Amino acid sequence: MKNIILSAFEINGVNLTSQGLWAHPEQQTYRYKELDYWVSLAQLLDRGGFDLLFLADSYGYPRLNSVTPDVAFEQAVEIPKNDPMLLVSAMASHTSALSFAITTSTSFEHPYANARRLATLDHLTGGRLGWNVVTTSSGVVCELFGRAPIPHDERYAMAQDFIDVTYKLLESSWEDGAVLADKTTRHYADARRVHPIEHNGPYFSVSGYFNCEPSPQRTPVIVQAGASPAGRQFAAANAEVSFLQGKDASMLRDQVGDLRAAAVAAGRTPDSIKGISGLSVVTGPSRAQAQERLEEYLSWVDADAARTYYASMTGIDLKSLDPDAAFSTVRTEGGRTQVERYRGNTVREATADFLRRGMRELIVVGTPDDVADEIAALVDYTGLDGFNFTPFVSPGSYLEFIKHVVPQLRKRGLLPIEPRRGTLRERIFGQGPRLGNNHRGAHVRRGSAVSSKQ
Structure with missing residues (x-):
């Protein structure tokens, strides 16, 4: 049995995915503004054998028919929330093995500033950093930034241009060995080994030196989730970790197979x-x-809040749809991950499922032995490489899982007895800290035989 990747899914806000659960007596997420809350959570995950704390994020908030419903404020549906990137340095300084994945949007950030933040955090975490690459569909965010909405597939074309600039900045501006830090000769860097980059793409133009020296991984581990054809194509070319969306084992098995085939088709x-x-x-x-x-x-889920949450992600008001219609007829220029998962359902079935689960994929219930056996069976049947653990209450769900289930997973060989260490890429792939040689980002390195193609 292979060792799995164990990630924790969080946002820097009040609700996670079950809207209304913030009010549960065991729930502590109302403390999201307290640094001690996040440091304690990171330490718990670090001790408990988690590889990664994944921090989702977006600038937006719900809006239905041009209005933000009162329930969005009453039940804290995607508002308020804070920037999770600012938590990472503090959490990293109080942990030794746990890695962190942050989310930034290729639709509303600039590649140079974003790359600089990534490099800084990769330095400060000792290479324990992943980057969740997202495109943004929200009309609310477009208005907040004063920009026109971008059609779905064009957002992914823009994302590819964005990430290609990022590869050049992180991988090719500074050669290996350019940093000397030699006080005796009073040379910090060898100027001959630092190079300006030139990128004139369809969406971004960057010319000049990257002003951060190479970090332990150079490029953080690339994380991505996208269920549309354009999203899957982007993942095939760039992703190292892909978040899959499936309600059952068969759907996930198909997605894993598609992911493997797409990687091969992309030359990986x-x-x-x-x-x-x-x-x-x-x-x-x-x-x-x-x-x-x-x-x-x-029982704590608020149905109106859940429907509002769905609309904030997809642009779709479930109440406005014919309940007997096939969900396969639903179209949106918004996010499609939570649409694709219901293609085989009616609107009524999709609505009932989302009101119960929210964005949760697999919900496993039983004794610790039952849970570990089911997880082992899922890995064996689907070929999954790991799980993004989504708590019902925090930190209680983590404490329960770590105390009762993690030991059973270790007994079955799904988790190592001692937590894996090193950079995030080393933990995931068991190899060096840098992008693999067959990755698109490796092609721009100085001396690469195919660097001129990017």
Whole structure:
């Protein structure tokens, strides 16, 4: 049995995916403004054997029919929330092995400034950094930034131009060995080994030196989630970790197969992209008691808040659709990941599922042995490389999982006895800290045989 990647899914806000659960007596996310809350959570995950804390983010907030409903404020649906990037340095300074993945948008950031922040955090974390690359569809965010909306597929073309500039900045401006830091000769860097980059793409133009020296990984681990054809093509070319969306094992198995095939078609090896799925766990002394706890958690979900949440991600008001219509007829220029997962359902079925699950994919319920057995079976059947653990309550869901389930996963060989160390890329791939030689970003390195193609 292979070792899996174990990630924790969080936002720097009040609700995660089950809208309304913020008010549960065991929930501590209302403390999201307190640095101690985040440092303690990171330390718990670090001790508990998690590889990664993934911090999702967006600038937007819900809007339906040009109005932000009162329920968005009453139930804290995507508002308020803070910038999670600013948490990483503090959490990294209090942990030794845990890595962090941050989210930035290629639609509303500039490649140079974004690359500078990535390089800085990769230095400060000792290479424990991933970058979740997203495109942004929200009309609200377009208005906040004073920009016109960009059609779905064009957003991915823009993202590719953005990330190609980023590769040049992080991989080719400074040669290996350019930094000397020699006080005796009073030479910090060898000027002959530092180079300006030139990029004149369809969306971005950058000319000049990158003013950050190379960080441990140079390019952080590239993380991406996209279910549309354009999103999958982008992942095939760039992603090292891909978040998959599936309600059941069969759907996830198909997605893993598609991911492997897409990597090969892009000139990469099948295992060069790791596929991970969302996972929520509720455990108890018996399966019946665990199921009872799950139902109690779900009883806190506010249906109007959940529908508002869905609209904020997709631009689709579920209430406005014919409940008996096939969801395959639904079209949007917004985010499509939460649309594609319901292609085989009616609107009524999709609505009922989302009101229960939110964005959660797999919900595993039972005794610790039951849960570990089901996770092992899922990995074996689907070929998944890991899971993005989504708590119901924080930190309680993590504490329960770490205390009761992690030891069982270690017994089954799914997790190492001692947490993996090194940079995030070394932990995930078991090799060096740099992008693999068959990755698109490696092609721009100085001396690369194909550098002129990028």
